[in-house]
Each structure stands twice: as C-alpha cells, then as structure tokens.
C-alpha cells in the first residue's frame with residue numbers, strides 16, 4: 001500500500017555540446033595542409049519514460065534536477081568529440097507533464113515505454129573542416145558547442161487503477177480494499193476518513209490480479225468542488241472500471257438508490273464519458289441490512305459484506321471480466337503522447353532599455369562561434385543571420401540605424417545594408 005505523491009517539480013537540462021576544433025593538417029612536404037578540426041559531440045538529451053516499476057513522483061520531491069552529460073570537444077586530424085548518451089528519467093505510468101508557469105499540458109505518459117523529450121542536449125559545434133568552401137580555403141574558426149536546453153516542468157500523477165471505488169463517505173470503501181488486498185487504510189465510522197487515494201493489488205490466483213483504488217468519498221456537488229471534490233474525480237477518471245458502493249444501512253444520509261443517482265450525476269458533470277465506463281453496482285454492509293429491505297426501486301448487481309466476506313469472490317471475478325472488456329475496447333487516446341516541437345522561428349523582443357533582442361535556437365547558434373573578433377567568423381555569422389531572416393524581422397520590429405541588437409551574449413549596433 002502506498003500513499004501517492006501527486007505532484008512534483010522537475011528541472012530537466014540537456015548536456016552541453018562539445019566545441020568544434022580549429023586545426024590544420026600537417027604533412028611532411030605541405031607547409032600548411034587543409035583544415036581538419038573535428039566537430040564537438042552532442043550533449044545527452046533528457047527523456048521521460050513511463051515505467052510501471054516506478055510507483056510515485058516521490059523521487060523528485062527533494063531532487064528535482066535531471067541533467068544530461070556533456071558531449072566532448074572535437075580534436076585535430078578530423079576527430080569528432082563523443083556524443084553523450086541520453087538520460088532516461090523513469091516516471092510512473094499516468095504522469096502528466098505540464099508547463100511550469102502556464103500549466104499547459106505538454107505530454108502524457110500513460111503506458112510502459114511512452115517517451116517524451118524533456119530537454120534536448122546541445123549540438124556539438126562544427127570543427128573548422130566544415131567551413132571549407134571554394135572561397136574560404138583556410139577557415140580559422142570553429143563553432144562553440146551549444147548549451148543544452150533547460151526547462152522547469154510540473155509533473156502530476158494520474159493514478160492508474162483498474163478499478164476505482166466510487167461511493168459516499170462511510171460506504172465501506174476502505175474496509176473493502178483492506179479485506180481484498182494488502183492495503184491497510186484507516187477505517188472509521190465517520191465520513192471523510194480517507195483523505196488521499198490508496199492503491200491495493202487484488203490477487204485472485206497465480207495469474208489474475210488487478211489494481212483497486214480506494215478514493216475519498218464523494219458527496220453531492222463534488223464536481224463543483226464540494227467535499228474533497230474535483231481533485232479526486234480526476235483519479236477516478238483514469239480507472240478502466242468503476243465499482244459503485246452503496247451503503248445499504250445509511251439512515252441519516254441519502255438511501256442507496258439516491259446515492260447511486262447522485263454519484264452518477266457528479267461523475268457525469270465532471271466528464272460525461274465516465275458514465276459509459278464498465279461498472280458494477282454493489283450494496284455494502286449486507287450483514288446488517290439487505291437490498292430487499294429497501295422499498296425504493298433499488299437495483300444492485302450484488303450485495304456484499306466486508307465483515308462476513310459474503311459475495312466478495314463473485315464480485316472480484318465479475319470485475320476481472322469487466323477489466324478484460326475494458327482493455328479490449330481501450331481508446332486509442334490512451335496510447336497517445338503529445339509532442340510539441342520547439343519553435344525554430346526568429347522572434348524579436350524589445351528589452352527594457354530599448355535594445356532589440358533576437359530569440360531563436362538557430363539564430364543564437366549562428367553567433368555562438370568561437371571567436372567573433374575574427375572577421376572571417378564574423379562574416380560567416382552575418383551571412384547566416386541574413387539567411388535566417390534576422391534583418392527582415394528586425395526591420396519589421398521597427399529597428400533603426402544605430403540601435404542596439406542582442407543575440408545571446410553577442411551585442412552589436414544595427415547597420416542598414418546599403
């Protein structure tokens with residue numbers, strides 16, 4: 001049994017790329033051979049991967065940083081640096097990745113093996129051998145490695161249970177899960193005893209088992225945030241099968257038929273699909289009162305008692321059948337992983353002091369040359385910027401002769417092309 005850490009912060013940073021190398025071939029009878037500086041290796045990327053062996057987000061609570069290894073630098077004689085291996089960070093199945101500040105959902109890792117690129121490693125810099133051209137015979141510059149991408153995320157765990165217990169407070173949910181699994185949640189004769197979901201593995205025989213989730217009780221208005229409200233509806237949302245537990249002995253609160261009506265109404269308000277989910281309706285505490293003692297038209301599949309054990313086995317096997325059906329008809333969306341590629345466009349923003357800052361991966365990369373005091377490297381960078389549409393973007397942003405432009409750590413004054 002475990003209580004689940006539901007949310008955690010993650011800071012993922014890709015490893016830095018290694019620098020390209022400036023080097024020229026040396027041969028016995030050639031005074032200065034061609035350029036042979038190798039490229040730097042790329043930094044390792046950070047991936048998230050769903051793994052059923054990881055049960056919670058607890059591992060991120062005190063240690064939110066996950067950092068890829070750096071690539072190594074290129075060397076002479078055309079030797080490229082080593083590309084660093086990717087870092088695979090295991091997360092529980094059902095992990096939702098959100099943008100840290102906007103809360104936008106970036107990815108859902110639902111099933112074993114689902115993967116998402118959280119932070120690409122930096123590309124290795126090109127060695128000077130790459131800058132050879134018909135007009136540039138002896139390039140004396142190389143690229144720096146690119147820094148790895150770094151970003152904060154908010155991780156959220158949606159419990160993956162085969163069966164979720166849905167019932168009013170005090171209906172006997174915790175008592176049931178403690179009877180049929182090793183989970184031992186607190187049980188008491190007052191409402192809202194259970195404050196966080198508990199998972200228990202129900203084992204029927206050597207090959208048949210499933211995961212049951214004991215969810216805090218729902219009351220009328222839960223879908224609008226009453227009681228423990230919304231936060232637990234989203235746990236129920238992920239379960240394949242719903243087990244409604246109706247308290248047959250309820251005297252102060254609504255009777256069993258009314259409980260079912262309210263529970264279904266709340267689930268439907270939250271997400272109408274949930275009403276189509278395979279489900280079983282069971283009356284609890286049958287050792288005290290029987291369904292037939294109710295005068296209103298009560299229609300339950302079974303009446304159980306967690307105290308005497310009555311009808312528990314037939315109920316569990318019925319649930320196994322429903323899980324099988326649910327698995328066969330599982331929606332495609334379950335396997336869906338959302339990818340949001342990073343933007344490659346050029347963006348120009350105005351800084352507080354009036355300077356123009358150019359943002360964009362390719363652009364920042366173009367000025368990340370080892371030595372921009374070298375006129376050759378500078379010319380190359382200038383051509384790249386023109387090619388990427390930086391001048392056009394700056395003109396659109398209203399730049400004028402002499403205004404300051406910043407790209408990465410590089411700063412220059414804007415000159416109109418004549």
Ligand SMILES: Nc1nc2c(ncn2[C@@H]2O[C@H](COP(=O)(O)OP(=O)(O)OP(=O)(O)O)[C@@H](O)[C@H]2O)c(=O)[nH]1
Nearest residue numbers: 169170171172173174175188189192193194217306
């Ligand atoms: N006689 C009898 N009492 C039961 C049975 N199941 C549960 N109870 C009693 O009902 C009360 C509530 O049980 P819980 O299992 O804590 O109920 P719950 O649904 O988990 O309640 P919350 O966590 O508050 O939502 C306790 O006093 C239990 O002993 C049963 O099968 N027979």
Ligand SMILES: [Mg+2]
Nearest residue numbers: 173174193194
């Ligand atoms: Mg409980």
